[in-house]
Amino acid sequence: MRQSNRPTQLRVAGLNIQPALLLAPMEGLTDRPFRRVVRGLGGVGLPCTEFVASEGLIRDVPRIIAMARLDPDERPGAIQIYGRRPESMAQAARAAVDLGADVVDINMGCPSRKVCAHSGGAALLREPQLVREIVAAVRAAVAGPLTVKIRTGWSLDERNGVEIARICEGEGADALTVHWRTRMEAFKGAMQPERIGEIVQAVAIPVVGNGDVVDIPSAERMLDSSGCHGLMLGRGAVRNPWLLKQLACWLEGAPVATPTMEERHALVLDYMQVLEAGCHTEKGALGRTKKFCGYYTHGLPHGGPLRQAVFHSNGMDEVRGHLARYFEAQAAREDRGNEPDSSDNLADGA
Numbered sequence: 001m002r003q004s005n006r007p008t009q010l011r012v013a014g015l016n017i018q019p020a021l022l023l024a025p026m027e028g029l030t031d032r033p034f035r036r037v038v039r040g041l042g043g044v045g046l047p048c049t050e051f052v053a054s055e056g057l058i059r060d061v062p063r064i065i066a067m068a069r070l071d072p073d074e075r076p077g078a079i080q081i082y083g084r085r086p087e088s089m090a091q092a093a094r095a096a097v098d099l100g101a102d103v104v105d106i107n108m109g110c111p112s113r114k115v116c117a118h119s120g121g122a123a124l125l126r127e128p129q130l131v132r133e134i135v136a137a138v139r140a141a142v143a144g145p146l147t148v149k150i151r152t153g154w155s156l157d158e159r160n161g162v163e164i165a166r167i168c169e170g171e172g173a174d175a176l177t178v179h180w181r182t183r184m185e186a187f188k189g190a191m192q193p194e195r196i197g198e199i200v201q202a203v204a205i206p207v208v209g210n211g212d213v214v215d216i217p218s219a220e221r222m223l224d225s226s227g228c229h230g231l232m233l234g235r236g237a238v239r240n241p242w243l244l245k246q247l248a249c250w251l252e253g254a255p256v257a258t259p260t261m262e263e264r265h266a267l268v269l270d271y272m273q274v275l276e277a278g279c280h281t282e283k284g285a286l287g288r289t290k291k292f293c294g295y296y297t298h299g300l301p302h303g304g305p306l307r308q309a310v311f312h313s314n315g316m317d318e319v320r321g322h323l324a325r326y327f328e329a330q331a332a333r334e335d336r337g338n339e340p341d342s343s344d345n346l347a348d349g350a
């Protein structure tokens with residue numbers, strides 16, 4: 001196999017990010033409990049918080065401050081802020097640094113209705129002048145590494161990612177993360193890393209490739225076809241929290257391990273325990289567990305019935321029961337060489 005473009009590290013301003021693998025900001029998913037579990041597996045060069053509303057951060061709203069917190073051992077770590085008022089974004093960036101951010105990331109790529117409705121996130125791609133003002137204001141407010149997360153435009157008719165990238169670079173951003181899709185494409189379509197390549201060619205700062213990197217072949221394709229300097233992993237890391245470690249091994253040329261069903265079972269239990277310790281109510285922990293399992297069970301053999309069973313559970317112990325039955329059945333199948341059997345229905349709670 002051709003040796004691909006495998007970065008050994010990513011340098012953002014003075015900061016060394018090694019491996020060149022970033023955990024994506026994902027609202028409702030990449031919270032501190034999830035980041036802690038993934039960190040335990042290894043391979044995370046730079047974790048990032050979920051998006052944090054700039055206006056909430058500067059008003060000290062407790063829920064927003066909690067979202068912005070990094071664990072003491074999350075170093076280096078990034079806090080992502082969103083908003084559309086340059087002065088608020090500048091203040092929020094300072095607050096993020098005070099909270100311990102090694103990197104401040106500006107969200108200009110998130111398609112979330114919540115964010116775009118207030119004309120933040122990806123909606124900013126339609127307002128290049130405002131992009132300029134926001135990046136300039138944040139740059140003037142913080143001395144440390146500043147990154148901007150963008151998509152390649154608002155829509156296929158307004159694919160202005162190169163223009164936006166140049167503006168960010170011109171106003172002092174130290175690196176960009178680029179999701180290859182436009183806002184209007186949401187999460188549809190097959191990976192087109194060449195679009196990121198256009199931006200890599202257009203700027204001198206490092207560009208991190210994002211979107212649909214879920215395994216080694218897709219990572220290799222993203223790196224080779226875009227020439228990007230690092231990778232950001234989102235949904236793939238929730239489905240397979242070992243992904244970053246696996247890619248880190250691959251980047252180093254080291255052997256890549258695949259988790260067993262037993263390890264997958266242990267990980268979700270571990271995550272649930274960390275959630276319970278951190279959430280005020282069981283309902284809160286249960287909601288997050290359901291959201292996590294919606295991704296985590298994707299691609300697993302007979303994951304559909306398990307997903308349904310978890311989704312309809314009324315408590316954490318009920319979820320644990322479904323998981324126990326499912327993973328025991330799958331481990332038994334693994335032992336027997338993966339032949340289908342009637343125990344596949346056990347996840348229904350029967």
Ligand SMILES: Cc1cc2nc3c(=O)[nH]c(=O)nc-3n(C[C@H](O)[C@H](O)[C@H](O)COP(=O)(O)O)c2cc1C
Pocket residue numbers: 024025026027028029050051080107108109110111149179210211212213232233234235236
């Ligand atoms: C549930 C969910 C929440 C997300 N939240 C954020 C966010 O808070 N900030 C952000 O910049 N992007 C957010 N994104 C976009 C991801 O960071 C990432 O760019 C996108 O999922 C594509 O990468 P992937 O294919 O590796 O998942 C979110 C995506 C999902 C699916």
